[in-house]
Amino acid sequence: MGRYLIGRLGQSIIVLFLVSLIGFMILNLAPGGPLSQFALTPGMSQADIQRIAAQMGLDRPLIIQYFDWLGRLLVGDWGDSFRDGRPVLEIIIEHLWATLLLMGTSMAVSIVIGIGVGIAGAVRRYSVFDYLATVGAMVALSIPTFWFGLVAIYLFALQLDWLPAGSMTTIGDGSVVDYLRHLILPTLVLSLVNVAIWSRYMRASTLEVLDQDFVRTARAKGLSRYRVLVHHIVRNALLPMITLAGLQLPTILGGALVAETVFTWPGMGRLFLDSIGYSDYPVVMGILMLSAIFVLLGNLLADLLVAITDPRVRLA
Amino acid sequence: MTLSHPPALAVRDLCVTFQRNGCETRVIHDIDFEIAAGETLALVGESGSGKSVTSMALMRLLGRQSRAAVTGQVALHAATEREPIDLLQIDDARMRQLRGRRIAMIFQEPLTALNPVHRVGDQIAEVVRFHSGSPRRQARAQALALLEQVGIPEPSSRLDSYPHELSGGMRQRVVIAMALAMEPDVLIADEPTTALDVTVQAQILTLLKTLQRDTGMAMLFITHDFGVVSEVADRVAVMYAGRIVEEGDVEAVLARPLMPYTAGLLASVPRLERAGLPGERLATIAGRVPDPASLPAGCSFQPRCTFAVPGTCDSAVPALASLKAGRRVRCTRAHELIPAEELSPCPQTS
Known part of the structure; x- marks a missing residue:
């Protein structure tokens, strides 16, 4: 187990290194760059721009810039934003919790509902419910999130005036109820797609188990329907x-990009988009690295959990 | 058999009809047989003859998804009950009480028959806890005793094993322990040794016979292997295309099959003493089992039968005629063929 973890850690370090190298290079190869915004500023001479570049360290060769950035990262310094000079980590954490609140809620809702719908659809295969769930999932998956978002805003915010159209909180009102009211619409929109995904996967998985011999054995033992379903099938x-x-x-970090934009939610997705727009490379790189860490962590957690819950799987 | 000792299991006119794409196909036709307590009836036939469907119908395990209609009578006479219970008449809740407790089943594939994510001890204890409501600790102790009873070495350490950690024979012993946990009156064994090595096969058969002697349960043993039949069964019923075509005491049927199909099946069993000249071929039955949706007219076996007479065998389904000593045969020409020595396609080379 310990050996396995060390191996995985080694792999992860290599992956992170490659992600950072490739990300950094591609970012800097893109046209424009952080200095381009000054080029159009009236009264800014070429000498001025070069002085700024020297100040920001952007006049050095790319590879030196990369290793400088990497060296700082290794000692915990994620750099400062080009935009407002604040530490990258501080900016990210500020937006991270908004995203976690939204994505966490929507994930929890979608997993619970999606798994329930999936099981019910598989057990009552080809029933009216199963057909409705299948068609519903197809519709939810094929219509883009932003459209759902706009419809939801139009309906519930503009026409019915039940819920706020966007943002995370009403200015001046910090109550829990206010947060929850702002949370409902984006959660709803995000969950639509995720419920569809989870229910489809769970339905397929349940159907596969339903046909297994051990389910027949469980029935032959005289167990109740509930016990066979929960204990043996699910x-x-x-x-x-x-x-x-x-x-x-990892989609908890990046997946909310569209929904956050539609609902002006101050989360990671919008931070990422804005930072790219401003050529705020330190922040972009910071988000990129954090996403990579989430991907690796997600996979590792899944593998460990599978090994714990499935006795046939051995970590090696 | 007197009235005071009714058979442990009496099946009458059992029919199973599947609904496929809107049309009905009858796959089991008027099966009837009886098994007394302590007796073993072997149900023999080729793949597709309806053996497994029959066993699943008896357990009422043909799922709702398969849209099977089961009619007839399945009278289970439990030692604890005064009157026989017709399994096809009771509701689902009552059936679940009997399933695994009074009538149990073991399956062909011991690996897939066990839930891979639960420890074998828990899977055995589950039966005990569910049917007798014993507390966890007591059920576990009983599971341990059962593992010991089915001959698993070091049973206490095996309680916490997962199915994949056991060999095929061990797994089948676990499946048997599960089926026998509540000491059922009837055990249905659906090809329990087919997936096992020959040596393990013999061990499992011996185990089943020993357990039967100890508990006095009736056993319905489904197989396609006449070698297994002669080892375990008292009586044998041969199935073809969803019908019983011959039934009788094992020795009698094996020594002198009356139905040409049985004779053909027996002739296709490889035997050392019959090993003739090099290059001599094993006897086979020409043709294949008919599709239940389009059975041939008259006797289902008639198109493959070397004794078939046009106009006689293809006119009506022959009745299952009762002969002496509980022997039954379904063949129009049985009375002509019975005394004839040429009935056996492979004459003895004595």
Whole structure:
């Protein structure tokens, strides 16, 4: 176990290194760059721009810039934002919790509902419910999130005036109820797609288990329908879902990009978009590295969980 | 058999009809047989003859998804009950009480028959806890005793094993322990040794016979292997295309099959003493099992039968005629063929 973890850690370090190198190079190869915004500023001479570049360290060769950035990162210094000079980590953490609140809520809602719908659809296969769930999932998956978002805003915020159209809180009102009211619409929109995904996977997984011999054995033992379903069918059908959850973990960071934009939610997705727009490379790199860490962490957690819950799987 | 000792299991006119794409196909036709307590009836036939469907119908395990309609009578006479219970008449809740307790089943594939994520001890204890409501600790102790009873070495350490950590024979012993946990009156064994090595096969058969002697349960043993039949069974019923075509005491049927199909099956069993000249071929039955949706007219076996007479065998389904000593045969020409020595396609080379 310890050996396995050390091996995984070694792999992760290599992956992180490659991600950082490739990310950094591609970012700097893109046209424009942090200095381009000064080029159009009236009264700014070429000498001025070069002085700024020297101040920011952007006049050095790219490879030197990279290793300088990497060296600082290794000692915990994620650099400062080009935009407002604040530490990158501080900015990210500020936006991270907004995203975690939104994505965490929507994930929890979608997993619970999606798994329930999936099981019900598999057990009552080809029933009216199953057909409705299938069609509903297809519709939810094929219509883009921003459209759902706009419709939701139009309906619930503009026409009915039940819920706020965007942002995370009303200025001056910091109550929990206010937060929750702002949370409902983006959660709803994000969950639509995720419920569809989870229900489809869970349905397929449950159907596969339903046909297994051990389910027949469980019935032959005279167990109640509930016990056969929960103890024998669902317990096995959930195993592949762990891997899916592991793969979805990083989308907690990046997946809300569209929804955050539509609902002006101050989360990571919007920070990422804005930072790219401003050529704020330190922040972009910071988010990139954090996403990579989440991907690796999600996979590792999923593998560990599978090993714990499935006795046939051994970590090696 | 007197009235005071009714058979442990009496099946009458059992029919199973599947609904496929809107049309109905009858796959089991008027099966009837009886098994007394302590007796073993072997149900023999080729793949597709309806053996497994029959066993699943008896357990009422044909799922709702398969849209199977089961009719007839399945009278289970439990030692604890005064009157026989018709398993096809009771509701699901009552059936679940009997399943695993009074009528139990073991399966062909011991690996897939066990839940891979639960420890074998827990899977055995589950039966005990569910049916007798014993507390966890007591059920575990009983699981341990059962493992010991089915001959698993070091049973206390095996309680916490997962199915994949056991060999095929061990797994089948666990499945048997599960089925026998509540000492059922009837055990249905659906090809329990088919997936096992020959040596392990013999051990499992011996175990089943020993357990039967100890508990006095009736056993319905489903197999396609006449070698196994002669080892375990008292009586044998041969199935073809969803019908019983011959039934009788094992020695009698094996020594002198009356139905040409049984004779053909027996002739296709490889035997050392019959090993003739090099290059001599093993006897086979020409043709294949008919599709239940389009059975041939008259006797289902008639198109493959070397004794078939046009106009006689293809006119009506022959009745299952009762002969002496509980022997039954379904063949229009049985009365002509019975005394004839040429009935056996492979004459003895004595």
